[in-house]
Each structure stands twice: as C-alpha cells, then as structure tokens.
Amino acid sequence: GAGVSQSPSNKVTEKGKDVELRCDPISGHTALYWYRQSLGQGLEFLIYFQGNSAPDKSGLPSDRFSAERTGGSVSTLTIQRTQQEDSAVYLCASSLVSGNEQYFGPGTRLTVT
Amino acid sequence: DQQVKQNSPSLSVQEGRISILNCDYTNSMFDYFLWYKKYPAEGPTFLISISSIKDKNEDGRFTVFLNKSAKHLSLHIVPSQPGDSAVYFCAASVMGNDMRFGAGTRLTVKP
Numbered sequence: 001g002a003g004v005s006q007s008p009s010n011k012v013t014e015k016g017k018d019v020e021l022r023c024d025p026i027s028g029h030t031a032l033y034w035y036r037q038s039l040g041q042g043l044e045f046l047i048y049f050q051g052n053s054a055p056d057k058s059g060l061p062s063d064r065f066s067a068e069r070t071g072g073s074v075s076t077l078t079i080q081r082t083q084q085e086d087s088a089v090y091l092c093a094s095s096l097v098s099g100n101e102q103y104f105g106p107g108t109r110l111t112v113t
Numbered sequence: 114d115q116q117v118k119q120n121s122p123s124l125s126v127q128e129g130r131i132s133i134l135n136c137d138y139t140n141s142m143f144d145y146f147l148w149y150k151k152y153p154a155e156g157p158t159f160l161i162s163i164s165s166i167k168d169k170n171e172d173g174r175f176t177v178f179l180n181k182s183a184k185h186l187s188l189h190i191v192p193s194q195p196g197d198s199a200v201y202f203c204a205a206s207v208m209g210n211d212m213r214f215g216a217g218t219r220l221t222v223k224p
Contacts, residue, residue: 004156035214042119042216043157043202056211091156101147102212104156 002026004105006092012111013082021077021108025094032069033095033102034077038088046090049075050097082112116140117205119215127223132190134218136203139184143205143213148177148188151200151217160201161188193222 005024013019025032034046045059049069060066064082069075079086089109093102118137126132134148144165149157163170163177163186170177176189190197200219206212 033212042117043204043214045211045213048211058211093156101159101162104149104158106154106156 006105010109018080023075023092029094031095033093035091036088087112117213117215123219125221129192132193134188142207145206147204149202
C-alpha cells in the first residue's frame, strides 16, 4: 500500500536487550517523525527528520534511544538496554514537508518483560 | 511540560447529537492546530486542521473552532455517528515544527 508502514507490529523483549523498530514512510515525504504512546498517555514526540538536515532529537528520553534515517527514506529507531518503562506503542509518521499534516503508521507495540 | 491539554479523558454522546471535544494550549507561538482520530490498533489519522489566521474551519460534519485569546480550540461533530467512536488527539505546532499532542479524548457515540 501507499501508507506508512512499521515493523514489527509487536515486539516482546527481555529487559536489557536492544531492539530496533523500522519505519517506511510514504514515498516522497521529506519529513519523518517518531512518537511514543504509553498506556493512558498522549503522543510523546521523540525525534524528527527533515530532508538532509540534522535531526531534532530533543524528545529522546535518554541516550539509550537513537534513530537513523538512511537515504532520506527508511528510518530505524533503536533502544539499547531496554527497560520496562520503555513499554509503549511506538508510532512513526511522515509528511510531505514539515508543517503539513502527518500520516501515521500503525505503530509497533513494544513490551519489555 | 504539557503545552497541549485535553482535560476530558472521555466523552459519551447519543447518536445524532453534537460531540464537542475541547483542547487548551499554553504556547502562544503555536500557529497551526490539528485534530487526529485514532481507532484501536491503528495509527492516528488526520481529521481537520486550522491555522491561527482563522477562527473556524469546517469539513462536512466536522468543524474546528479556534479562540486565540483563550488559547482554546474545539472540535464539533454533528450529527455524531457510532463510527465516530475513537480517541481524538489535538495537536499544535509552530510553523509546522515541534508538533505537540494532547493526551487524547475517548469519544463514545451510543446508538
């Protein structure tokens, strides 16, 4: 399909392990965003990529979190040494340019046991 | 700090009546506001937006009102339908950057 896709849809991992979450944005969209939704919480901004500019990492909760966007398209969010409080739904969104409405993927539900 | 607030975690209305979802913000620099709708196990989908130069934007059954002096916006859905039952997120940004979302309001429309 032509929408934003994310993989895996569900991930269960043991505390202390590293995880990688993948996002495929809509083709041609220059802006890509990662958000986190914890149980009962709103959407928490994590990181934002716009074209070839340096990413806005201001929302990353700790240095265990990092993200890359290769070739201006696919993005990977990596969480090192996962903790139980990292359990959440991680949502990726893309937009044609910054400022336009964002199109969200279905999310990856991460459970850290 | 929460710059966008949705103080009602849930709202229940009867089919055919009006649903009014409210959102307050603290950052006077916000100039673009959006509403997203989210069904369970799906990502949020864009619903309607308004820029700060307007005070109303209408799209079918959905109308967003912006009161800049009160730093308040609302989403009106009329008439409400059972398929509108979802979580609604309010969002705001400054020139399209640094978008902030509210915690969401769960709307239930009863047949």
